[in-house]
Amino acid sequence: MFSFKFLGKTHIPHHKNTADMPAVRMPSPKEVLLPMAQHIGAPATPIVKIGDEVKLGQRIADPTGFVSSPIYASVSGKVSKIEEYLRPDGSKVQAVRIVSDGQMQAFEGLTPPTVDSLDALIEAVKESGLVGLGGAGFPTAVKLGALKGGKVDKIVVNGAECEPFITSDTRTMLDNIDLIREAVALFERFAPSVKQFIFGVEANKPSAIAKLKEAFAQNDKVVVKKLPARYPQGAEKVLVYNTTGLVIPEGKLPADVGAIVINVTTLAVLASYVKTGMPLVERTVTVDGSAVKSPKNVIAPIGTSLAEIVEFAGGYVEPIGKALVGGPMMGKCAASLDEPITKTTGSILLFNVKDSEEKQSSNCIHCGRCVTSCPLALNPVEYSRALDYDSREERIAILKREKIMLCMECGCCSYVCPAKRPLVQNNVLAKAQYRAYLAEQKAKEQK
Ligand code: SF4
Ligand code: SF4
The missing domain is CATH 3.10.20.600 (Ubiquitin-like (UB roll))
Known part of the structure; x- marks a missing residue:
């Protein structure tokens, strides 16, 4: 069904109980x-x-x-x-x-902003108070700044909503399709470098996929990509790879490979602000x-x-x-x-x-499931091992070698671990320690 190997393979229950309930x-x-x-x-x-x-x-x-x-x-x-x-x-x-x-x-x-150029559109987005509504919270205007260089030719719209239970983006796609269409039209008008809009939506949202396909049937710049309903399709690197085949190198952003990623509800709110002037x-x-x-x-x-x-x-x-x-x-x-x-x-x-009961954890049985489930092929066992070292030097050396900062805390490793080890919690702790080390190094360099 999918033309290339995809990232993100973890089967988790979907529990999309509210998908059919308008807000x-x-x-x-x-x-x-x-x-x-x-x-x-x-x-x-x-x-x-x-x-x-x-x-x-x-x-x-x-x-x-x-x-x-x-x-x-x-x-x-x-x-x-x-x-x-x-x-x-x-x-x-x-x-x-x-x-x-x-x-x-x-x-x-409150008045609708005058949008007659890309700069004006970005300024309007800044005024709207809009940030990434998928959970990241990155100010949207800053992200859209990448459009100014003319090197971004794809907007990847995140409609994956891969976490169990949550259906608010699904409702946006079903109930606010006109706003989504208006937002795409704004980018078509003011960001001519963008040649493609790729909506990534998990296969467990057939009505949303159908709605998007119907809304953009006459627009050949828009592609609606049905993604496997396997977690975490909504993670930025996973989504960009699975929708475009582009790999975001370590330490780089989607814009570095010619794409920006916008959550589908962020897109709808953007259009709503341009239309009404009511901020977020x-x-x-x-x-x-x-x-x-x-x-x-x-x-x-x-x-x-x-x-x-x-x-x-x-x-x-x-x-x-x-x-x-x-x-x-x-x-x-x-x-x-x-x-x-x-x-x-x-x-x-x-x-x-x-x-809500905490699962009792036991010793690692070296099954390797945490490694094979990681969408970025990281090794969470090594992060936990690093934390056991008394020597900070050795700890940092392992975390650096195993690229701890790439961990996006998606939780796949913890979810699949048969020994119920608190892997993602360890990753968070290890990242905090590594971040503190980097800050110290930076401060030393600036002295
Ligand atoms: S939490 Fe980090 S290490 Fe674990 S699967 Fe996700 S990205 Fe990989
Ligand atoms: S999944 Fe759990 S038991 Fe298996 S190797 Fe990873 S930490 Fe060890």
Whole structure:
């Protein structure tokens, strides 16, 4: 069926329970909490103060630096607090709390941007606050900057949505096909170097594939590629290879091989902003998992607490053993349901106690499954071995030799390990140690 050997072979259950459920918009939450870092890069800086009245879509924080993104009020109401927020990765950032007035009144100053050139399009995307909505959170305007050189001839649209349970991108493809078409038209008009738009969608989304094929039947620049429903088709390097055959060399970006990758919902939001002038203020979030009463796709203002979204979706039926923001393979555990959703949240998954039990790990039996399952042919056994060394020198030497920084933390190795070893957790730790070593080396060089 596939014309060339593909990357990513791990069979995982799909659990796409909400794929047929159009997203339901929740009413205004009681309040929202908007962290200043919802993207890769420098945190934004608040431009409002306690007591300020704000409207929906009003800018409340400016970007700081080239790789950064503005943040907009996702409800109308009053700024009640500017506080410190502890992010799931342990870092702290400022966050703006807004008590909603329940009106969702739009900011009067919102107007669609004038887009008459590639520069204007990129500027509009920057203004929109758009970041990679597939979870990466890289500011989209910075990524689109690669189009200026005229060397990018392909846009790969990520509609793979390969994590179990999550169906928010699927709903975008089914419910917002006009926006997707408008976005493609914008790039056709203002980025003439782009000769092909390749949508990569897993085979387990036949309706989305059919919808895209129908929408672009008359456009020979658009290719809809059915990808095997094997994890992780949505990982950037895997997706680029499986849709184009291009290999992204170590330390390089897709743009270095003439492609940029855009998540399909990011594409739709981009078109929506150009049309309406309403910046990124809401997300479609899949609420699912064994503890959820009635799984749903919910459109919620960014900054709404997980608890309010889950309550709107019908609540939970059993005590929660684990709450995840993101998918079961790459998502992060939520410390509390008081946490807000951010620009990059695509799902909230709640599992009952039984499904959340930690598996007992045992000794490695040297079966090699972790290596053969890795889409990038890395060796996670070596990363775990490196962590056992007392000598930092030896540890770093192994991590360097085994290219630890290539690990994308997809979780395939952990998933297939019959000994239930915490491989991906070890990889994360090893990466942090290697990153610290690189930072030290850089600091030494700069002295
Ligand atoms: S987590 Fe890293 S080492 Fe493990 S399979 Fe994924 S890329 Fe390979
Ligand atoms: S899959 Fe698990 S048991 Fe097999 S080699 Fe890898 S770490 Fe060892």
